[in-house]
Amino acid sequence: MLSGLVIVDKPQGWTSHDVVGRMRRLAGTRKVGHAGTLDPMATGVLVLGINKATRLLTYIVGTSKTYTATIRLGETTITDDAEGDVTEARTAVDVTDAAIAAGVSALTGPIQQVPSSVSAIKVNGERSYARVRSGEEVKLAARPVTIHRFDVHGIERIDGGRVVDVDVTVECSSGTYIRALARDLGNALGVGGHLTKLRRTQVGPYTIDQARTLEQLAEDLEVLEMSAAARSLMPNRDLSEDEATEISFGRRIAAGPGAGTPEAATVENPAAAFAPSGELVALLADTGAFAKPVLVFAPGTGAAAPAAPAAATNAGTESNN
Numbered sequence: 001m002l003s004g005l006v007i008v009d010k011p012q013g014w015t016s017h018d019v020v021g022r023m024r025r026l027a028g029t030r031k032v033g034h035a036g037t038l039d040p041m042a043t044g045v046l047v048l049g050i051n052k053a054t055r056l057l058t059y060i061v062g063t064s065k066t067y068t069a070t071i072r073l074g075e076t077t078i079t080d081d082a083e084g085d086v087t088e089a090r091t092a093v094d095v096t097d098a099a100i101a102a103g104v105s106a107l108t109g110p111i112q113q114v115p116s117s118v119s120a121i122k123v124n125g126e127r128s129y130a131r132v133r134s135g136e137e138v139k140l141a142a143r144p145v146t147i148h149r150f151d152v153h154g155i156e157r158i159d160g161g162r163v164v165d166v167d168v169t170v171e172c173s174s175g176t177y178i179r180a181l182a183r184d185l186g187n188a189l190g191v192g193g194h195l196t197k198l199r200r201t202q203v204g205p206y207t208i209d210q211a212r213t214l215e216q217l218a219e220d221l222e223v224l225e226m227s228a229a230a231r232s233l234m235p236n237r238d239l240s241e242d243e244a245t246e247i248s249f250g251r252r253i254a255a256g257p258g259a260g261t262p263e264a265a266t267v268e269n270p271a272a273a274f275a276p277s278g279e280l281v282a283l284l285a286d287t288g289a290f291a292k293p294v295l296v297f298a299p300g301t302g303a304a305a306p307a308a309p310a311a312a313t314n315a316g317t318e319s320n321n
Contacts, residue, residue: 002027003052004223009211010038010046010200022214023048026221035060035203036174041083044200045211053226055295059233059270059283063204064148066171069197071182073100074163076192080116080179084194092191093161100155100166103188107181108150112142115177146173147181165196205232226297227280230272235263237271237284237291244275247282252292259286270294 006027010019016037023032027050035047035057044067049057074092077084149171156165166185170178179195186193201208212222230236235258243253256271258264265271270283271291282293 001051002029002223003050004225005053005056005206005229006048006050006217006221006223007206007210007212008046008048008217009208009213010043011214012043013040015040016046019046019214020048023050023217026214026217033057036065038200039081039083039179039198041081041195042198042200044198045203045206045208046200047203047206050223052297053229055297056226056229056233060204060206062174063233064171064173064202065176065200066149066169066202067178068167068169068199068201069178069182069195071166071168071185071193072163072196073166073186073189073193074191075194076183076186077194079194080177080183081195081198088192089162090191091162092164092189093157095161095164095189095191097155099189100152100164100185103185104150104152104168106188107184108147110144110146113145113177113180113184114142115140116180116183143175145176147176148172150181171202227274227278230280230283231274233272234269234283235265235271237265237273239273239275239281241276244273244281247273247284247293248296250293250296252287252290255286255289255291256284259289259291265291267294 006023008019008023010016016034020032020034024030029051031051031054033049033054035049038044038046047057047060049055072082073095074090075086076088078087147170149169151169152166153169154165154167156167158165170176170181172178178198182193182195199208210224216222237256239247239253246253256265258271264286265284267285270285272280273282273284273293275281280297282297283295284291285294
């Protein structure tokens with residue numbers, strides 16, 4: 001049974017669910033998931049898991065992301081991006097390059113961010129965007145995110161400076177909304193702002209160079225095999241034959257070399273354990289003097305069985321833009 005990750009270059013106008021549906025047809029299986037949504041306006045890296053690899057998605061969701069984007073200053077929209085109607089326009093003619101740089105700097109590092117009200121976050125069991133579309137005013141709570149990098153690459157003044165387009169690269173923690181950054185930058189500068197372009201170029205270790213369009217994948221379904229996917233995603237541990245056998249039966253073995261240090265494998269951040277053949281056997285967490293399996297991948301069964309309580313897979317529930 002085909003299992004692995006597919007790195008898709010999502011086209012504009014498609015929802016992440018649309019891409020999952022297309023991949024189900026291409027791969028001939030219903031068991032396909034994604035590691036964090038992209039809004040329809042956005043393009044770029046969307047990581048999909050097929051069959052057994054869907055169990056890896058929960059560990060990809062929390063990784064950092066990198067985007068290229070264009071922020072338009074001088075116009076506010078109801079969605080904080082170009083898909084929503086403009087609700088307010090204020091000339092940006094007096095906004096200087098230095099002011100933009102200062103605004104970007106203030107939004108770099110650990111910040112408290114209020115997600116866009118038109119987002120997939122649930123409020124009392126209902127998606128926030130559904131409440132907004134029904135006419136309700138929704139105010140979401142701020143939450144901590146980290147902007148590792150917020151670089152300005154270009155500033156273009158349009159219509160005599162009435163609006164200003166700012167091209168940026170953003171590297172950020174999971175859960176960051178890039179359109180909320182655009183909104184907050186515009187508000188800090190006193191002219192409003194929204195996102196007009198967004199392209200995700202990296203999710204964890206997976207980059208746009210690895211991504212393939214749906215047309216390319218229809219001709220050649222390029223799948224990153226499970227072992228290769230896990231090796232690039234998390235710390236590695238190479239097992240002996242005896243250790244691989246013990247783990248395959250869900251038994252514990254001696255802890256890894258990082259046990260007792262901040263680098264120790266945990267249930268939330270496990271190590272990928274490989275048999276001497278190079279095959280992915282399990283995900284391990286260190287507990288005291290022992291390592292126990294969080295998830296065991298049973299060779300040849302086409303399934304992965306949890307060997308201990310693990311973080312619930314939340315792939316497909318998070319929007320990062």
